[in-house]
Amino acid sequence: MTTIDLPRIQDALRLGHGPRTLDVFLEPTCPFSARAWGKLDELLARAGAERLTIRLRLQSQPWHLFSPVTTRAVLAAASLPDGAAAVRAVLGAIFTHRAEFEPADHCSGEVLDRTPRQVLARIEALSGLALAAAWERPELTAAVKWQARHARQNGIHVSPTFLIDGLAVPEMGSGETVDAWLERLGLAG
Template identity: 45%
Template sequence: MSTDSTPEPAALIWGHGPRKVEFFLEPTCPFSVRASRKLMPFLEHVGEDALTLQVHIHSQPWHLFSGFLTRCILAAAALPDGRDRAWQTLRTIGDHREEFDFSGHCAGLNMQTTPDELIARLEVYTQLSLAVPFRLSSVTEAMKAHTRHARKNGIHVSPTVMLDGRVDDRFQSGQTIEEWAALLK
């Protein structure tokens, strides 16, 4: 619990199996979006008794609202049913990524968008109130923890996958869930 007794963002973990797969995803990266769409079907295919699936939000500076949107996802994680609210927020950003990212990383309609407008836009899509949890110190700490975990493991791009605590470059966003499952054997 944080020192100011604010809600802690929930860990983004599903399943409870002996094999652990960690996905490092950037909210607006098209490759991360493609991978994220397969995560729950992957878990269902492998089974919650066989797999522990953990998602880390991995901000990347060339996606210019990346840090901000990472914070929004972790703010959603601080709400009741936080894990599922964070997942909903991540998926919503991916489903509407042109409204949350810059064209070519440096241009487009989002050039005039303010952070408050982004929060309001995301609140409309998710039907979640994010403005208050966005400002929580526990969200700041969660952002730092996600970043430290990525750096500690030498992760620089998304999506990156760790299998049982080690980076595994065999996992690619363009593969099927069956191909991912085969990599667990």
């Protein structure tokens, strides 16, 4: 791929193809985002891919020190030829090994000694994907900016945040069961 294809990146961040939509704003080093991420496959399986579309949105947050680096890594993965599988591998690697990407109490510990290049190399090692070439392409910045702009335009400030058919549902959270999510979506039963 010679240029970053924004529609292709958006496709890689989509699960399912149904008329009901759930936008899930995730931050790659957030433990609550990890908990939500861990329920999405079950949600889609139970709702049915023909009834539900889950759109992954990335919400970089400044209190997570390496949030911009990990967010860009996810988008770099999405730009790869098998972007959907690459996104799963990268998010899975980061969520599973969160302590390697987030300083203790957001401000201390060995993680502070890492450079962005070292963080990216660790994501590559854990995911088994070569991301550096895509990550370093200046055009990827457009995808990063799109995610930030989309979140701001929708009043998203924290992760995870959920939108059902374009409307924010502030009471929906990662601590809820998949059954509760299905109820909120009107897809239970």
